[in-house]
Amino acid sequence: MRDRILDTLANEGILLEPEAAEMVLSRSDPLNFVRTALSSMQQQPLVLTVNDLRPYADVQVTRMVPEALEDIRQSAPAPPARSDGDVRILRDITGNSTCEGNIIDFARYFNDRFRKIKKILAQRRELVGCLPVSKATKFDREVKMVAMVNEVRTTKNGHRLIEVEDDEGRCPVLILKDSPMANECIVPDEVIGIVGKTSTKGDLVVMNELIRPDLPLRKSMRPTDSWSSVAFLSDVHIGSNTFLHKPWERMINWLRTEGRDEVQYLIVPGDVVDGIGIFPGQEDELEIDDIFAQYESLADHLKQVPDGIRIIVQPGNHDAVRPAEPQPTFPKDLTKMFDSAITFVGNPCYLEIEGRKILSYHGRSLDDWIGNVQGLSYNNPLQAMVEMLKRRHMAPIYGGKTPLAPEKEDFLVIDEVPDIFVSGHVHGAGISEYRGVRLICASTWQSQTAFQRMHNFNPVPAQMPITHLGTGETRMVDFT
Numbered sequence: 482m483r484d485r486i487l488d489t490l491a492n493e494g495i496l497l498e499p500e501a502a503e504m505v506l507s508r509s510d511p512l513n514f515v516r517t518a519l520s521s522m523q524q525q526p527l528v529l530t531v532n533d534l535r536p537y538a539d540v541q542v543t544r545m546v547p548e549a550l551e552d553i554r555q556s557a558p559a560p561p562a563r564s565d566g567d568v569r570i571l572r573d574i575t576g577n578s579t580c581e582g583n584i585i586d587f588a589r590y591f592n593d594r595f596r597k598i599k600k601i602l603a604q605r606r607e608l609v610g611c612l613p614v615s616k617a618t619k620f621d622r623e624v625k626m627v628a629m630v631n632e633v634r635t636t637k638n639g640h641r642l643i644e645v646e647d648d649e650g651r652c653p654v655l656i657l658k659d660s661p662m663a664n665e666c667i668v669p670d671e672v673i674g675i676v677g678k679t680s681t682k683g684d685l686v687v688m689n690e691l692i693r694p695d696l697p698l699r700k701s702m703r704p705t706d707s708w709s710s711v712a713f714l715s716d717v718h719i720g721s722n723t724f725l726h727k728p729w730e731r732m733i734n735w736l737r738t739e740g741r742d743e744v745q746y747l748i749v750p751g752d753v754v755d756g757i758g759i760f761p762g763q764e765d766e767l768e769i770d771d772i773f774a775q776y777e778s779l780a781d782h783l784k785q786v787p788d789g790i791r792i793i794v795q796p797g798n799h800d801a802v803r804p805a806e807p808q809p810t811f812p813k814d815l816t817k818m819f820d821s822a823i824t825f826v827g828n829p830c831y832l833e834i835e836g837r838k839i840l841s842y843h844g845r846s847l848d849d850w851i852g853n854v855q856g857l858s859y860n861n862p863l864q865a866m867v868e869m870l871k872r873r874h875m876a877p878i879y880g881g882k883t884p885l886a887p888e889k890e891d892f893l894v895i896d897e898v899p900d901i902f903v904s905g906h907v908h909g910a911g912i913s914e915y916r917g918v919r920l921i922c923a924s925t926w927q928s929q930t931a932f933q934r935m936h937n938f939n940p941v942p943a944q945m946p947i948t949h950l951g952t953g954e955t956r957m958v959d960f961t
């Protein structure tokens with residue numbers, strides 16, 4: 482692919498210095514990027530340098546590369562589920578990572594996202610008969626299409642102009658400032674359904690209706706005959722000098738006494754240790770400054786959990802696995818420190834326990850949701866989780882704070898509706914429900930850090946949400 486791109490450019494008489502070639506090849510549509518840049522330059526240089534190209538590097542580029550599609554239209558076969566006792570790991574990236582981060586990978590990744598979410602949208606009555614984006618402006622009547630959002634901006638008259646694309650083309654879509662959708666937050670790289678009308682000039686589509694994939698309407702969780710409960714402990718941060726030893730002891734003591742018959746499963750959704758070198762100055766806030774010693778200490782802490790409770794551990798952004806999501810599970814040299822009552826999974830992960838489908842996601846993208854969507858805040862992460870469900874994607878925004886690995890399959894699409902959706906990361910605690918899905922924000926076992934104090938953020942530590950798998954009823958036990 483790399484050589485093909487450079488050859489094509491050379492045939493067109495375009496030569497690149499090595500650094501500029503790297504820059505071009507890192508774009509999702511390299512050919513288009515160079516051609517667009519050249520057509521905007523007053524004088525065409527003999528050899529293109531990074532400095533020549535830099536002014537054009539911020540221009541939005543296409544996500545899905547049409548010429549690369551022939552071999553990638555077929556998505557990867559779903560990886561097989563695996564079982565550990567009563568816990569079935571339906572899907573995570575562990576053992577299935579294929580990406581090298583090249584252009585084909587990116588095209589395939591965005592194409593898989595588009596295809597999966599389009600499949601959900603195509604079932605919507607409002608979108609029956611939807612057209613490819615390239616045909617949308619060719620008709621003088623109502624148009625319907627499914628597309629990925631490339632760019633959103635506000636025009637000088639206060640309307641919003643969105644550039645959308647599918648695997649065949651692009652099209653500008655206008656949301657008039659007095660339309661009911663004017664305040665809808667549309668984030669880059671989300672997949673939406675559009676019902677609209679072609680403008681009189683035929684150069685854009687005016688949006689009349691925005692269709693989100695969303696969840697089917699469901700009042701509440703359908704009861705099952707399970708008598709088990711699952712407890713959640715996120716963001717334990719072992720190794721930090723703000724780890725809450727006393728509340729942890731109280732929680733363990735509770736599990737051994739009052740809670741003895743109540744909890745059968747324990748899910749730990751990431752940031753299980755504080756890690757090393759995660760943020761500047763972290764060394765001053767560590768109680769244990771060796772990564773292996775942190776995991777050893779975690780193994781000791783989890784040994785205190787009474788026998789008979791199955792523990793599921795997932796990585797987060799502080800853990801010793803690759804930071805790019807989806808994150809595979811912990812390497813063998815760490816997992817061998819733990820006893821066999823522990824199941825290690827990747828992030829995110831679809832699990833099934835006693836017939837209940839649980840989607841566990843550490844929640845790194847909550848930073849991007851809160852930073853991009855008006856009305857969302859760190860005080861209400863559950864609302865951000867609702868936004869994920871509405872868009873059927875945990876982390877659509879590419880190039881934000883959440884590093885995304887372009888895997889063959891987009892593991893961050895919420896293609897299956899879970900019964901329980903749990904996240905951590907923001908160190909808040911809460912329980913909610915959206916269209917029959919139980920939402921859980923699973924607290925932390927770390928008190929306020931210097932960084933959080935500086936940002937005026939108050940965590941809600943030492944809370945343990947517990948969900949009954951039969952009824953879905955959830956309560957919060959306070960160990961402060």
Ligand SMILES: [Fe+2]
Pocket residue numbers: 716752797799906907908
């Ligand atoms: Fe955390």
